[in-house]
Amino acid sequence: MGTVPKGTAPKSLKFMKLSQIGEFGLIKEIQKGIRLSPRVIKGIGDDAAVIRSRVGKNLLVTTDMMAEGVHFTTAMDPLAIGHKALATNISDIAAMGGTPTCAVIAFGAPSGIELKQVTDVFQGIKNTARRFKIDVVGGDTIKTNRIVINITLLGEAFPQQLVYRSGAKPGDVIFVTGALGDSLKSGRHLKFVPRLKESQYLVKNWKPSSMIDISDGLVADLGHILEMSQVGAVLEEGLIPCQGQASLTQALYDGEDYELLFTLPRVQARRMLSKPQAGFSFYPIGEILTSKENFLLQKRNGRRQILNRKGFEHFK
Amino acid sequence: MGTVPKGTAPKSLKFMKLSQIGEFGLIKEIQKGIRLSPRVIKGIGDDAAVIRSRVGKNLLVTTDMMAEGVHFTTAMDPLAIGHKALATNISDIAAMGGTPTCAVIAFGAPSGIELKQVTDVFQGIKNTARRFKIDVVGGDTIKTNRIVINITLLGEAFPQQLVYRSGAKPGDVIFVTGALGDSLKSGRHLKFVPRLKESQYLVKNWKPSSMIDISDGLVADLGHILEMSQVGAVLEEGLIPCQGQASLTQALYDGEDYELLFTLPRVQARRMLSKPQAGFSFYPIGEILTSKENFLLQKRNGRRQILNRKGFEHFK
Numbered sequence: 001m002g003t004v005p006k007g008t009a010p011k012s013l014k015f016m017k018l019s020q021i022g023e024f025g026l027i028k029e030i031q032k033g034i035r036l037s038p039r040v041i042k043g044i045g046d047d048a049a050v051i052r053s054r055v056g057k058n059l060l061v062t063t064d065m066m067a068e069g070v071h072f073t074t075a076m077d078p079l080a081i082g083h084k085a086l087a088t089n090i091s092d093i094a095a096m097g098g099t100p101t102c103a104v105i106a107f108g109a110p111s112g113i114e115l116k117q118v119t120d121v122f123q124g125i126k127n128t129a130r131r132f133k134i135d136v137v138g139g140d141t142i143k144t145n146r147i148v149i150n151i152t153l154l155g156e157a158f159p160q161q162l163v164y165r166s167g168a169k170p171g172d173v174i175f176v177t178g179a180l181g182d183s184l185k186s187g188r189h190l191k192f193v194p195r196l197k198e199s200q201y202l203v204k205n206w207k208p209s210s211m212i213d214i215s216d217g218l219v220a221d222l223g224h225i226l227e228m229s230q231v232g233a234v235l236e237e238g239l240i241p242c243q244g245q246a247s248l249t250q251a252l253y254d255g256e257d258y259e260l261l262f263t264l265p266r267v268q269a270r271r272m273l274s275k276p277q278a279g280f281s282f283y284p285i286g287e288i289l290t291s292k293e294n295f296l297l298q299k300r301n302g303r304r305q306i307l308n309r310k311g312f313e314h315f316k
Numbered sequence: 317m318g319t320v321p322k323g324t325a326p327k328s329l330k331f332m333k334l335s336q337i338g339e340f341g342l343i344k345e346i347q348k349g350i351r352l353s354p355r356v357i358k359g360i361g362d363d364a365a366v367i368r369s370r371v372g373k374n375l376l377v378t379t380d381m382m383a384e385g386v387h388f389t390t391a392m393d394p395l396a397i398g399h400k401a402l403a404t405n406i407s408d409i410a411a412m413g414g415t416p417t418c419a420v421i422a423f424g425a426p427s428g429i430e431l432k433q434v435t436d437v438f439q440g441i442k443n444t445a446r447r448f449k450i451d452v453v454g455g456d457t458i459k460t461n462r463i464v465i466n467i468t469l470l471g472e473a474f475p476q477q478l479v480y481r482s483g484a485k486p487g488d489v490i491f492v493t494g495a496l497g498d499s500l501k502s503g504r505h506l507k508f509v510p511r512l513k514e515s516q517y518l519v520k521n522w523k524p525s526s527m528i529d530i531s532d533g534l535v536a537d538l539g540h541i542l543e544m545s546q547v548g549a550v551l552e553e554g555l556i557p558c559q560g561q562a563s564l565t566q567a568l569y570d571g572e573d574y575e576l577l578f579t580l581p582r583v584q585a586r587r588m589l590s591k592p593q594a595g596f597s598f599y600p601i602g603e604i605l606t607s608k609e610n611f612l613l614q615k616r617n618g619r620r621q622i623l624n625r626k627g628f629e630h631f632k
Contacts, residue, residue, distance in 0.1 A: 018631040019631050019632060021631070022629050022630075022631055022632045023629045023630040023631050023632070024629060026631065041374060041475075041478075042478075042480065045481075045544070046412065046480055046481050046482075046544075047378065047408040047409075047411035047412050047481070047527075047528060047529060048376040048377055048378035048408050048409055048411075048412045048414065048471065049376065049377045049378070050374050050375070050376055050412070050473075050478060051374060051375040051376075051377065052374060052375075053369040053370060053371070053372075053373060053374060053375050053472075054369060055369070055371055056369075057369060058357060058366050058367060058368060058369060059366070059367040059368070059369050059375065059470075060364040060365065060366055060367075061364055061365045061367065061418065061420055061453060061454060061468075061470065062363060062364035062365070062420070062454065063420040063421075063422045063454060063455060063456050063466070063468055064422070064456050065422035065423075065424055065456045065458050065464070065466060066458070067424055067458060067459070067460040067461075067464070069461065070458060070459050070460065071458075092363040092364050093363075093364055095363035095364075096362065096363050096364045096366070098364065102377065104377055104378070104379040104468055105379075106379045106380070106381035106466045106468075107381075108381055108383055108464065109631075111631045111632075137377060138377060138378065138379065139379060140379050140380050140381045140466075141630060141631075142381050142382070142383060142386060142387075142630050143383070143386050143630045143631055144383040144386065144462075144464065145383075145385065145461075145462060146460075146461060146462075148381070148383070148424065148460065148464050148466075150379070150381060150422045150456075150464075150466040152377075152379055152420055152422075152468035154375075154377065155364065156369075157366075159357075162357075162358075162366060164358065164362055165361075165362050165363070166362075211363075212363060213363060228361070228362075313338050313339045313340060314338075314339040314457060314458050314459045315334040315335050315337070315338055315339055315342065315425075315427045315457075315459055316335060316338045316339070316427075
């Protein structure tokens with residue numbers, strides 16, 4: 001740096017291509033601004049990260065891959081792409097009733113891409129990591145022909161806080177944490193706030209019998225709960241909260257809302273609905289039924305319609 | 317299955333494309349044959365996996381991404397590709413002195429690919445997982461335009477077993493666990509056995525002062541130890557074990573050998589070399605020097621040559 005005028009190097013660095021800065025130069029850029037909490041014994045820079053185990057807590061692990069041309073395009077805000085890559089994982093940990101702790105990031109990109117585009121994606125990840133107190137402890141960077149981001153997120157939970165998809169019981173009331181539909185076209189899928197606070201509040205103050213985050217769509221993800229819990233359900237058309245201009249069909253079938261969907265025994269549900277819940281909105285939208293064959297929509301006109309469990313599915 | 321003649325369905329399934337079987341069909345195929353150890357409370361099938369923490373042990377995390385056209389081609393044996401995707405991660409955990417425990421697999425592939433090609437990659441992963449007692453606890457499957465595999469592997473180690481890159485001291489002897497060079501052309505990079513047994517033996521019976529696995533090349537990876545330990549090194553030309561037809565240059569600079577490179581204080585090194593080591597081969601190849609500026613090759617002709625720290629680097 002001795003012979004380079006001040007300020008010139010960092011500026012020009014931004015417009016350098018990955019092929020010029022190389023893998024190790026990129027890793028140095030990525031590491032900037034990463035501060036680690038005491039639970040991390042060794043972060044980026046060795047063969048593996050080392051993390052202190054927490055006595056009495058279970059370890060949670062989830063992983064999400066996002067690819068250019070499928071989940072995002074290079075025309076989108078790279079900060080938002082980074083945010084989403086981590087936020088979808090946080091949503092998964094929240095859906096288990098856990099707290100996120102540490103993330104590793106694997107990133108593939110073409111050599112010809114500008115450094116700034118990559119560091120902005122990482123900045124988006126790091127911003128969201130800081131907000132949710134997540135340590136970025138490692139990763140891998142490789143050359144690919146289109147951008148691929150894979151984040152694996154670790155979390156923790158006391159055993160009694162864990163909520164599975166498999167615990168819904170007939171009579172339980174079905175809730176969602178927010179309005180649904182039109183997430184992709186409205187751009188909400190890039191900006192959503194994972195419902196971690198809601199999840200923490202729920203597992204602390206109530207005991208949901210089952211929970212999942214809505215990524216494939218309300219019907220598809222409720223379908224997962226029904227399958228795992230071996231039960232049926234009826235949704236009330238008039239109770240399903242729709243986002244802005246979203247139609248009922250969109251609220252039922254659109255993906256990427258990342259609201260939490262959970263069930264609560266009827267007595268508890270009544271108590272929950274009888275008083276304010278610390279500023280959170282929990283919308284009752286239906287009820288769990290006995291037979292696993294029953295998956296119905298109670299229409300406003302009094303008729304019941306069988307729901308078709310389609311939802312977003314890769315490769316189809 | 318009732319109306320399908322026996323044997324027909326599974327056979328035809330193999331030749332189905334991902335676009336026909338869909339994401340959830342693929343996940344069902346992948347899950348086949350996965351058996352989990354008692355440490356796994358919840359494996360594939362919920363929002364995140366749940367794993368019992370081990371009191372007194374630290375948690376290790378490592379991640380490796382592999383892309384079609386960069387790390388492998390579809391002409392290669394898919395079982396070997398799957399093996400390699402997991403084995404590179406096992407090698408990283410071994411390089412820390414740890415034991416692998418659980419893996420999550422993120423997998424991207426084009427819709428038009430045949431199911432069998434995908435399930436064979438997963439079979440390769442599962443075979444190696446079984447061999448090394450690793451639980452496959454979760455993953456993600458998405459559509460991409462070329463195959464991408466990302467495995468995140470968790471491991472554990474008692475704090476006193478951990479070996480970092482940063483502990484090499486002047487006077488320490490440098491060792492490798494096997495012959496080097498020509499791994500890519502010879503195909504060894506697809507079939508290598510990660511040096512987990514060697515690592516376990518070393519951390520139990522000796523206390524390496526530093527350790528790394530050779531993925532970028534001997535000089536490049538020893539360079540990482542020198543940088544992290546703030547020391548120099550001299551390698552002895554006559555002592556470096558070369559694979560089959562590999563030249564010294566190949567042994568020094570070729571990547572993907574996945575042998576362990578470690579350092580041992582001189583007194584211990586002498587003791588190690590004085591008696592058989594339970595059938596393992598540990599080759600002394602040089603010595604750690606004081607100055608971090610010194611990275612030398614002691615030639616057979618008595619001259620010393622400065623080593624150039626190049627090695628494989630993505631994007632360059």
